[in-house]
Amino acid sequence: MKVDQFETANLSVRPDWSAYATAYDLLSEHNPEYQALLQGFEAFLTTIEMPRLIYDIGGGTGNYTEIAARACPNSEVCLVEPDAGMLAAARSKLATFRNIKYDSSTLEDFDAPEAADLVICVHSLYAMPGQEQRLGDLRRLLRPGGLLYLIDLGRYMNVTDWRSYLFSNLKKELGLAGALRVFWQGREIAKQNNAILKAQKKGVYWTHTEAEIALAVAAAGFEILKQEPVYRGYSDLLICRATP
Template identity: 65%
Template sequence: MQEFEDFLAGTDTPKIIYDVGGGTGNYTEIAARLCADSSICLVEPDPGMMQAAKAKLSGHKNVTYQNVGLEGVEAPDGADLVISVHSLYAMPDPEHRLADIRRMLRPGGMLYLVDLGRPMDVRDWRNFLFSRIRQEHGLFGALRIFWQGRQIAKQNKAIFKAQRDGTYWTHTAAEIASAVTAAGFEIINQRSVYRGYSDLLVCRATP
């Protein structure tokens, strides 16, 4: 999230922003805080996550909501920025969803995309997180945080199962780059993140 803040700080302020698959609104909150004069729309099909996002973002008056999947988004004006963080891989026909995102953007508009591409080694991720949290909060603090986050651990196991059975899209860095380019984007920056499981791409919509 700090990297996203740095990205916003280093670019012209986008006036129209969509956060697709925005979950509970973490990235929407950053955009709303740093781009207070912008129009921001959080798109999230899950009602529970949408409810949590609305509670989290209640203090931001520049945020609107669409409780739909990406294919159902209403975007009458060309967006300056679309955010998609760890949501594309779970959508049906992700390559087609990239084309939907391109249609939402004006030529020259930006896509900030983070996507989980490789099968998640749940044990590796759990051990890494526990080690990092223990350094900051001590053993008992880490145990408490892990107990509070046990639902997240269950979700990570479900993601791995869905990746393994082909329900969720898996891809190499080269494959997602090819899909993004085919959808009408120029890749400005790309690198692996989240211990190599995910890809971060900053892209510009081509004319």
């Protein structure tokens, strides 16, 4: 297979992130595991010195950017998101904040004006090309001693398992009719999650064990301060310090 044919084949199994953006926040609001991730990040911010500059890489619809901008009102926060649909959703949702800037670059093309005190990268590294190089890019964005807050999807996205989990929680929260309504409104999520799984199985998206991501992060120039499995064991959380 020629290189251009290979790239076309890879693109054919990638999810449509703009389509994903249309229902992403709807289901996220009703996902206890996702809400726990947000709460964990907010708690983390209370434990560190106030950052002057924060980059949210692959920030999607801006949920982590929003927490950072609210919790750190004197900080400058830059949301970096290459997908037009995701970025438009973020701009609309975060329009009232005055300490947020936006950039539509990919991580490898992001021309950072200066080194940051904190870089956030949540559920986006696995979908980027060349994770070793991208971890190096994340290190490049940080001053020595700066912090990386990294959450990455490492295991196969078991769509059936997640649908069962979410529907069970929705029924408890909203009743059967409410659960069915939300699932219908968020049906695009299931479609795009299936595309993520397909991309993982074809090796287009990165999958890893806890040990593998720890080795990759350390090799990129980070000291791991904390690591734990999150998101029902599908993802890994790493809090890291950039070494000199």
